[in-house]
Amino acid sequence: AQKITQTQPGMFVQEKEAVTLDCTYDTSDPSYGLFWYKQPSSGEMIFLIYQGSYDQQNATEGRYSLNFQKARKSANLVISASQLGDSAMYFCAMRVGGSQGNLIFGKGTKLSVKP
Amino acid sequence: DVKVTQSSRYLVKRTGEKVFLECVQDMDHENMFWYRQDPGLGLRLIYFSYDVKMKEKGDIPEGYSVSREKKERFSLILESASTNQTSMYLCASIPIQFGHEQFFGPGTRLTVL
Numbered sequence: 001a002q003k004i005t006q007t008q009p010g011m012f013v014q015e016k017e018a019v020t021l022d023c024t025y026d027t028s029d030p031s032y033g034l035f036w037y038k039q040p041s042s043g044e045m046i047f048l049i050y051q052g053s054y055d056q057q058n059a060t061e062g063r064y065s066l067n068f069q070k071a072r073k074s075a076n077l078v079i080s081a082s083q084l085g086d087s088a089m090y091f092c093a094m095r096v097g098g099s100q101g102n103l104i105f106g107k108g109t110k111l112s113v114k115p
Numbered sequence: 116d117v118k119v120t121q122s123s124r125y126l127v128k129r130t131g132e133k134v135f136l137e138c139v140q141d142m143d144h145e146n147m148f149w150y151r152q153d154p155g156l157g158l159r160l161i162y163f164s165y166d167v168k169m170k171e172k173g174d175i176p177e178g179y180s181v182s183r184e185k186k187e188r189f190s191l192i193l194e195s196a197s198t199n200q201t202s203m204y205l206c207a208s209i210p211i212q213f214g215h216e217q218f219f220g221p222g223t224r225l226t227v228l
Contacts, residue, residue, distance in 0.1 A: 009155075035216055043203065045219035091157065093217075102148055102173065103207075103217050107157035 002027045004092050006106035013082045014114050020067070021077040021109050023092035032096045034075040035103065036066065039089040048090075051075060079111075087113045118142070119220040121206050127226045134193040136223050138206030144218075145211045147189035149173075149181065152203040152222075164189055196227045 003026045013019040025034065036048040051059045051066045059066045067076040079086055089110050093103040122137035140147065146165050150158040150173075160173030162181040170181050178200060182190045189208075193200055206220040 037219075043222045043224070045205065045207075045222075047216040047218075050216055093158075095217075102146075102160055102163050103158075103209075104160075105150075105158040107155060 002029075002094065002096055002104050004094050004104050004106035006092055006109050008109045009107075010110040010112070012112050012114055013079075013086075015084060016081055018078060018080045019082055019111065021079070021090050021092075021111065023075045023077065023106060025073050025075060025092075025094050027094065027096050029096040032094055034066070034068070035093040035095065036064070036075075036077045037091045037093060038086075039091065039108075041088070045091075049077070082113045084113050084115060087111060119206060119208055119218050121204075121220040121223050123223050124221060125224050125226075127228065128193075128196050129228055130197060132193075132196050132227075134196045134225065134227075136191040136193075136204055136206075136225070138189045138191070138208075138220055139187055140189075140208040140218070141187065142208065142210070142218070143186065144208035145186070146209045147183065148207045148209075148217070149179075149189065149191045150205045150207065151175070152205055158205065161191065196225075198227050201225060201227045 005024045032053045034051045038046045049061045049064045051068045063080045065078045089108045091108045092106040119140045148163040149161040152158050159175050164170045164183040180192045204223045207217040209217045
């Protein structure tokens, strides 16, 4: 069965510190993609970062990096130098199934950045 | 810029009404999706479509139907709305090519009284 697990319902981080949001996944498909999305209180889903299962290097996008550990089936999101605007829900998602594959989402982690 | 638009941000309907949620994307994407989002449950897939007139059930299709008559438009239909369908509904689209992110609409917050 394909599944995404986010074990942290909520997290706090001090402004300017780094934070890691956990994500583990389960799939038997050798080809898959892993995504992180941010959802502020306004509700829109904002794409942050993508990691392909065959990518050798960890993905990075500005202050976001994805710590991809394939053997452990984990795809943790690291946010460096947290800002107040980072307070939001964060969703980890996985795409399998080739061109028609839909995204499977975790239940999300609510991040709160303290000033 | 990819644009996915949804017909309403907020909608209030009565139990038993027929409800249409419309989604339009302007990037010629093949695949389109409808999710509902509830606190503590994440996003759950209702239906998806990978081509015009094609549809596939997702994880929670009961009580919903969909229509895709044109490539750019994917409609979600609640035949007889019930209070347990009060939720946030998100539409998304994605191209066939692997490695692209899903693009989401702004969401429709539906309340069924």
